[in-house]
Amino acid sequence: MKVVVVGAHGKVARLLTPLLVAGGHDVVGVVRNPDHTADLEADGAAPVLLDVESASAADLQPHVEGADAVVFAAGAGGKGGPQRKLDVDRDGAISLADAAAAAGVRRYLLVSAMGLESVVDGATPDGVDPGFVDYLRAKLAAEDALRSRPELDLTVLRPGRLSDEPGTGRVALSRSTLGHDDVPRADVAAVLAALVQAPGTAGQTLELLAGDVPVEEAVAALA
Ligand SMILES: NC(=O)c1ccc[n+]([C@@H]2O[C@H](COP(=O)([O-])OP(=O)(O)OC[C@H]3O[C@@H](n4cnc5c(N)ncnc54)[C@H](OP(=O)(O)O)[C@@H]3O)[C@@H](O)[C@H]2O)c1
Known part of the structure; x- marks a missing residue:
């Protein structure tokens, strides 16, 4: 398969x-x-230089042509205010959908x-940092915009708080709140790699935490 990863x-x-x-x-x-770009080449990827805050869907499209799947893994993170979260987390995801x-694709x-x-x-929500609320709103807006696109076979993956601990290969993956x-x-990466090859999960929104079920088994159970 050819897979395009944005935020690579x-x-x-x-x-x-x-x-x-x-x-x-x-x-x-x-x-x-x-x-x-050198790190990407070392990872084995073909790098494409584009800033999703300024690039249009038309800029992305030639790089998406012929792909079997696209993955939106970019995020503004803690950098910048509410507009940057919308520009990256929402509008970047939408530009990729338009290009796909x-x-x-x-x-x-x-x-x-x-x-x-x-x-x-x-x-x-009460007691939540305003910057984090902006982030959640941008993510929700991206999800809603993409779910309204019948031309996409969309799987939304909602991981919990990300850690840099070694992967265990075992997860809790569910259509229900965890x-x-x-x-x-x-382990998030392992689940994404399995989801790329699990088109049966299209239309699903999946929550993900560390857990006990081997990744392939967890994805297969939902596909
Ligand atoms: N942190 C958490 O606990 C948590 C929890 C759940 C979900 N998530 C989400 O999980 C995803 C992956 O997380 P991660 O830890 O891998 O994030 P990360 O290390 O911060 O990576 C995000 C990537 O997005 C890129 N990016 C930002 N703005 C861009 C733009 N305008 N154009 C192109 N690329 C841009 C960044 O590039 P630069 O290096 O150039 O800035 C960076 O490489 C993100 O969507 C994040 O929101 C995070």
Whole structure:
């Protein structure tokens, strides 16, 4: 398969690319910083230099042509205010959807986040840092925009708090709310690699935490 990863120098993405490459897939990695292209090449990906805050869907489309799946793993993180979260986490994800649709690519994996129910319908959760509320709102807006696109075979992955602990290869993956806890980025990457090859999970929103079920088994059970 050809897989396009947007945000390819992110911590999760850099764990995902080697898994995909090891699985025999071709990976195109979209980054915005020219200093990151050498790392992508070392990971086995073909780098593409694009900033999703300024690039349009038309800019992305040529790189998505011929892909079997796209993965949106970018995020503004703690950098910048509410507008940057919307520009990256929401509008970047939408630009990728537009590019995928124009290129006829159906399979789309969106890395989202847990806790979005707390901001549904404009709600403001008590005691939550305003910057984090902005982040949740941007993620929810991305999910809602993508779910309204019947031309996509979308799987939304909502991991818990990401850690840099070693992966265990075992997870809790569910269509139901799991509560709040950690999950190693390595296990998020392993789940994404399995989801790329599990089109039966299209239309699903999956929560992910560290757990006991081997990744392949957890994905297969939902596919
Ligand atoms: N942290 C958590 O606990 C948590 C929990 C649940 C979900 N998530 C989500 O999981 C995903 C992956 O997390 P992670 O830890 O791998 O994130 P990360 O290491 O911060 O990676 C995010 C990547 O997005 C890229 N990016 C930012 N703005 C961009 C732009 N305008 N154009 C292109 N690329 C851009 C960044 O590039 P630069 O290096 O150039 O900035 C960075 O490489 C993110 O969507 C995050 O929101 C995080």
